[in-house]
Amino acid sequence: MFALITRLHFYVGLFVGPFILVAAVTGTLFVLTPQIENLIYADQLxxxxxxxxxxxxxxxxxxxxxxxxxxxxxxxxxxxxxxxxxxxxxxxxxxxxxxxxxxxxxxxxxxxxxxxxxxxxxxxLPFRTKLDYLHRNLMLGELGRNYSELAASWLWLATLGGVILWFGKRNRDKAAAARSPRLRARRWHGLLGLWVGIGLLFLSATGLTWSNWAGARVDQLRAQLGWITPSISLKLPGSTGGDMGSGGEHAHHHGGQHDHAAMAPAPAPASVAEGFDHVLHAARQGGIDSSQLEIRPPRADGQAWMVREVDRSWPTQVDTIAVDPATFAITSRADFDTFPLIAKLIRWGVDMHMGILFGWPNQLLMAAIGIALTTMTVLGYRMWWLRRPAAGASGQTLTHAWRDLSWPGRIAALAVAVALGWCLPVMGASLLAFMAVDVLRWRRARRA
Missing domain, CATH: 3.10.450 (Nuclear Transport Factor 2; Chain: A,)
Structure with a gap:
């Protein structure tokens, strides 16, 4: 099994390493630049x-x-x-x-x-939006999102595999590491992995929550377990209009200390523009107290105004309400305090991933993890370069390592691969590609 983990770790590093490297560099730049953006756009802000x-x-x-x-x-x-x-x-x-x-x-x-x-x-704003697009999809749209999902899908497995390999080899060649550039690079590669391993697992997990394919699997699981993030309904009571919000079993939170369904009707505004002041007043009266909020007017008849807090720092303020445009009563609300624990953890995890939950300490922490991951990837390629096989040579393959397992071990490895491939489709597709390359190498080695 140790040989199988070694070969898989090598394949991930060799083939997925470039994608992990790009994600690490662009993510580090993204979390370090809010202050730069504030300076660039000071005249507008x-x-x-x-x-x-x-x-x-x-x-x-x-x-x-x-x-x-x-x-x-x-x-x-x-x-x-x-x-x-x-x-x-x-x-x-x-x-x-x-x-x-x-x-x-x-x-x-x-x-x-x-x-x-x-x-x-x-x-x-535009400066960081470019970095966000670069980190998210290499500015290639939906197709490019597969790059970041590929990196996030394999990062956690590469991290766990690296930790296992480190403890399996930590006592080997300690004296030789001082004389061998390859062993020295391997030692630093392993040490960095140990120091930031928890952070790498965190980045992988939070990155997968908003990925395309794996994110859909996560949403399905949350729906089955009742961990859906509560949301509001913009459909007005008694209206036949469509609901432009994201309703569901947790969408409505009627009643409670901030429900203004029974307050006296306010004068109807003469224009949509005037409605913003009335809605803001109703929101403040209804407990929306964040200094950072967004007000959206109805998009069609039979719909409510939406007011949501957008302060994702700590303490998190992301309450959302729907306001009747005729009476300015609050018809639906979703308060962060009522979110299931898993929904709160996902909200905090995503915001911490972006470096905005705890301000500049959060930025520095994420940047340190990103720099460490970048360094580890470069060291990994240096290790491979210093020990790259000679032209025409075929070392041990993943297929060799799998065939060396006992039958129960082979079956278990296949079962795990199938399960991970279903949960993380991009990982499954890339694993098939790994195996295609590996089988060709294995057959060539047998002929040799």
Whole structure:
């Protein structure tokens, strides 16, 4: 079994190593650059004007006057505090998934400070969006997502295999390591793996939760176990309109201390822009107290406004409510405190993976793990280069190692491979590719 683990670890390093290396480098750059982005876009994000902020309606109308009639008003993120700008966000044809066009409005003077494309719940600006795309899919769209899923699928197995190999070989060649560049590289490769092993397992697990194929498996498991993240329903009571939210068995959280279903109807706003102030007031009255929030108007008749907190630092504030546009009563809510433990852990895990949960200490920790992973990958290739087989030579293959197992061991190895291939489809497909290459090498070795 030790020989099988050795060969599999080698194959993962040789064939998946480049993808792991790219993911490590781009991920490290991503978590280290929020402060750089804040400096690059300081003129858009901040303002020196002082005084009372104008109503959100005025800020929205100023943005609409600048952008024209084409783009559709999508959401507003009020200025989080004094000296910061409001984001009025629009959608328009040609934009990618989770992208919107944001106009940055001075809440005091109504001056338009900037016009940029923003991405995702965190509102990432163009500089970091490029890094995010590079880390997520190499800027190749849905096809490119397979690269990051391949890296995440194998990283945890490579880590566990490396730990086993380290403890199996830790007492060998200690004296020789001082004289042998290959053994010296192997020693540092193993030590780094031990030091950051828990972090690598964490990166692999959290990366898989939002992957394409394995992420779907995770969602199926969570649904079966009742670990779905609660969400709101945007469908108004008694309405026949569609629900643009993500409903489900945990979608509704009616009642409770912040339910305003019984409050007196408020005057209907004369325009959508005026509705933002009424909805913001209702949200504050309903317990939405984060300084970072997003307000979305209804997209169709029979739907509610949505207000959600977007502060993913610690303590996490991601409560979401639906607000009736006629009465400004809260018709549905999903509070983070009510989330199942697994849903909370996934939320925290993803945010920690992105380096935003605990601020700069989180950034430094993720960057250190990324740098260590980058170094380990480079050392792994150095080890291979220093001991690469001569031209035409065929060393022991994965097939050799598998055939050396007992019959129960072979069956167990196959069963594990099939199970992992089903749970992690990209891993399964790549394992088949490994085996195709390996069988060719094995047959060549037999002929030789």
């Amino acid at each position: 901040r303002t020196v004007s002082t005084g009372a902020p104008r109503p959100l309606a005025d800020q929205v109308e100023a943005a609409q006057a600048r952008i024209g009639a084409g783009p559709r008003l999508f959401a507003v993120r009020p200025a989080p505090g004094p000296g910061e700008t409001t984001r009025v966000m629009f959608t328009q044809p040609g934009m990618g998934d989770s992208e919107s066009r944001a106009l940055f409005v001075d809440p005091v003077t109504l001056e338009i400070k900037g016009d940029m494309t923003v991405y995702g719940t965190s509102g990432t």
